[in-house]
Amino acid sequence: MHHREKLVVIVGPTAVGKTELSLQLAGHFDGEIISGDSMQVYRGMDIGTAKASPEELARVPHHLIDIIEPDEEYSVALFQSAATRLITEINQRGHLPFIVGGTGLYIESVTHRFEFAQAEQDPELREQLQRLAAAEGVEALHRRLAEIDPITAERLHPNDVKRVIRAIEIYQLTGRKMSDYQHRAKHSPYDLVMIGLTMEREKLYERINQRVDKMIEEGLVEEVRRLLDRGYHPALTSMQGLGYKELIPYLYGEITLEKAVNDIKQRTRHFAKRQLSWFRRMAEIQWFDVTHREDRVKAGETIKKILAGKFHQLPNI
Structure with a gap:
């Protein structure tokens, strides 16, 4: 029987706590993290994309973060081929690959091997x-x-x-x-565990609002100003990203900072809703409610048991 490659996927809406849990699990299981986020690929876009801190990135090997400049093209097909290759390499090293992120199309293109049109160009x-x-x-x-x-x-x-x-x-x-x-394989080619994190809407929205305030405190406005100063055009895919797009009119003096911040919060809440509805269609996902601190602890323990049982993987103690 063909030996399938192992893969763990952690999905959920923005601000639900994927980074924290994934660092904990990947640390425990000798894992490596592949970012499943279409914005974290861009260099110089750190605060608005909620990249893990340099300390966090140093704890566990990370991939597909900071790989291109904001004016370079990126696509789901590029992500698919890079992630597929990484999963093989990580398995060969005897480590456990974790795809962690909120970009549903990117993640599903890997877990269910979407076929993309490879047609020539004219x-x-x-x-x-x-x-x-x-x-x-x-x-x-x-x-x-x-x-x-x-x-x-x-x-x-x-x-x-x-x-x-x-x-x-x-x-x-x-x-x-x-x-x-663009059809989806019925069964994943991987020996796959998919974990979905969710929380009560009110609590999630509160966390989103707090996260946006924290981004502003950490210097998001300066980050966007720096990108504009370096000549990146507001119409670029990267500059249209959440948290960047809304601050550009403020920097051009067209709206107040307060309005820009409220726009980011509101659009992020809508985005979280869209993320949830994308992931809800995926039958393979095992969902965990992480609304409260004790839920998070319990979810972490349960997921550790699931992974240990599934992969007979010895924790990295």
Whole structure:
């Protein structure tokens, strides 16, 4: 029988306490942590992405943090190939890989091996489609996609021109729709334990608000100002991240700091809700409520038992 690679995944909404628990578990089981967060890949974006502190990062080996500049492209397909390779390497070292984070699409692309369109590119066709978008508007381009691939069109906003063009390109080059490619394997290829952390909504929102206040205290405004001073454009994917996007109008003198901070809190709460609904669809997740301190302690103990039983892994004592 083929020996499947071990993998532990810890998911949950932002501010629920994933970092703390993952450090504790990875320390206990000789683990290495792969960040499953689409924003922590960027260098120079530390406070707003809630990266673990240098001391925490030193406690356990971490991967996929600080790997690119804020103006470099990153995608779920790049994440998938990097994480898949890391899981193999960590298993080969005799360590236990933990993917920890809140970016559902990224994590699921690894746990359930999404297939992404590997189609070639056609620069001429791209150019032509870009001209069409410029001449007739993004809606015209989006309508064209809707005719050939309604599922992908439904998922993409007309303003997401780059992806709309990519989806049309894939169809023209392969005769297959982008939505045909992105299917999810029924069973994970890994020997997998998925842990989900949740807490009462009021408590989670309170923690989110406290976290945002703490980010401001730690110098988030200065972090965003530094990125702008270094010439990073506000329209970059990285600069559109939560906590960055909202502070830019403040730094341009368009809104008050108080309004910017409230916007961050409100958008983070909405984001947490979306994260939960993404993870709720995943049947494999074992959920733990960590609303109170004693819940967290109990969850930690139970998860240790689950992992020890599943992987016959000796704790690193």
